[in-house]
Amino acid sequence: MVHQYQLNGYNIVLDTCSGAIHVVDEVAYDIIALYPDHTADEIVTAMMGKYGAREDVTEKDLRDCIDDVEALKQAGKLYTPDTFADMAGTFKERSGDVVKALCLHVAHTCNLNCSYCFASQGKYHGDRALMSFEVGKQALDFLMDHSGSRTNLEVDFFGGEPLMNWDVVKQLVEYARSVEKERGKNFRFTLTTNGMLIDDDVIDFANREMSNVVLSLDGRKEIHDRLRVDYAGNGSYERIVPKFQKLVEARGNKNYYMRGTFTHANPDFTKDLFHMADLGFTELSMEPVVCAPEDPAALTAEDLEIVKDQYELLAKDMLRREKEGKPITFYHYMLDLTGGPCIYKRISGCGSGTEYMAVTPWGDLYPCHQFVGEEAYKLGDIWNGVTNTALREEFRSCNAYARPECNDCWARFYCSGGCAANAFHATGSIRGVYEAGCELFRKRIECAIMMKVAEDSAKANG
DSSP states (O other): OEEEEEETTEEEEEETTTOOEEEEOHHHHHHHHHGGGSOHHHHHHHHHHHHTTOTTOOHHHHHHHHHHHHHHHHTTSSSOOOOOHHHHHHHHHHTTTOOOEEEEEOEEOOSOOOTTOTTTTTTTTSOOEEOOHHHHHHHHHHHHHTSTTOOEEEEEEESSOGGGGHHHHHHHHHHHHHHHHHHTOEEEEEEEEOSTTOOHHHHHHHHHHEEEEEEEOOSSHHHHHHHOBOTTSOBOHHHHHHHHHHHHHHHTTSEEEEEEEEOTTOSOTHHHHHHHHHTTOOEEEEEEOOOOTTSTTSOOHHHHHHHHHHHHHHHHHHHHHHHTTOOOEEGGGOOOTTTOOOHHHHHHTTOBTTTEEEEOTTOEEESSGGGTTOGGGOOEETTTEEOOHHHHHHHHTOSTTSSGGGTTOTTHHHHTTOOHHHHHHHHSSTTSOOHHHHHHHHHHHHHHHHHHHHHHHHHHTO
16 A cells, blocks of 8 residues: 655655655656556556656656556555564464553542543542552562563553542552562553642652653643632643752753643634743644544534644744754654554554553452443452453454544554544443544654655655
């Protein structure tokens, strides 16, 4: 399968199965489009009809170009057949029941009352609760016990708001550090926070122990304070931004990113990203809201068209900033075209429900944080392990080939079949398709590829 598109003055051709990307002139672009279903003579006739008036396009040039296209095909860089389908069902089987990452819900409570929160303001459709050290310790032991020969393990402290249980977070990190050497493991911790309780102790500890910190900010004050409010209805922007700035400044070169959500109120979300950049933040992410269609925050069909234009605007502006020596990073444009995800990841996806699980304050296991509270999706617990093996197998079978709708999608090896949680919330099934999400994802990948093309072109031209 070949995907062709034009963006920012580039004619881009992506060969889906090989991952090869070609930047061509307009004549070659048209020839590649015709090549699969037309003879060389038919292509030459069509191209002479379109470009014959140009002195730089001759019949010989056209036939040479057709030969080049054929050479790329023979080299496995154009029209490459799909040889991965038979692997899809076996990749996750090979990994067995190894778990490599946990999302620890240390707090099922929150000090903000965001109306669009998928976690029902941290309660996850249940009771408010804090994880005890004993439960957290058992979760870490479960991870080490079920991680097989893996050395590097990932743990995300999540909520609700995890800083509402900060002492337990610190105790769990201390415990993990005390045993990782004798167990032959290396923990990488991440903290996700709304920032309300950040103080010097949080900054010092997070910057010392957390490999990554995710900071929730929706952008401009009027946008952020529209939904991210406390229980008295007061916005949180003024209280958190100075704390985020202090944490990031002290963090130096260690990883962090600002994580926002855009809704029907701000499909022009680049204004919010640029506002974050003006505040001094360079590592940025903005996610489209996922909610019921009747929700006031839901993106409309008209919004989606605006958002796609915004993705293009963002990509072009990021190239400008990079050229000026003031680059910013956008999470969804982080694309490595040379040493990117292996074919296992491209086919199998994030590993939710198999390699990655979420742990509630009571020690229950769920496929990921977005399924917590959905009783039908409970996998087991940290004492007895995964007891709902049928559910685990259902998640194991989720991959880039699990949905018929993905068969004709050029982007399937970038999304790996998409997010099971988004599919579930949109359709009621983890094998469903969240069509709006797919549409936006494809646009993001087009923009990310274009940016790589532009960056390589700039390097080649000195």
